[in-house]
Amino acid sequence: MNRLVFAALLLTGVVLAPTAASAQDYDMFPSKAAAEKRAKELKCTGVFAMGKDWMPCQNFEAYQKAVSKEK
Numbered sequence: 026m027n028r029l030v031f032a033a034l035l036l037t038g039v040v041l042a043p044t045a046a047s048a049q050d051y052d053m054f055p056s057k058a059a060a061e062k063r064a065k066e067l068k069c070t071g072v073f074a075m076g077k078d079w080m081p082c083q084n085f086e087a088y089q090k091a092v093s094k095e096k
Contacts, residue, residue: 067091
């Protein structure tokens with residue numbers, strides 16, 4: 026996923042769900058291991074790279090679904 030697509034996803038998240046945007050900032054990790062740990066907390070599987078950082082779950086859609094269930 027390139028930065029332009031990610032920026033569009035973030036903007037959409039900000040417009041549709043402001044709390045999800047803050048969760049996204051919180052869930053970007055410098056290491057794959059840290060993202061894997063968070064994935065377990067969110068009850069999702071896998072991680073994906075976002076630039077230099079890592080995010081939990083197998084993709085952004087799975088991440089958003091997991092975060093929405095966490096509340």
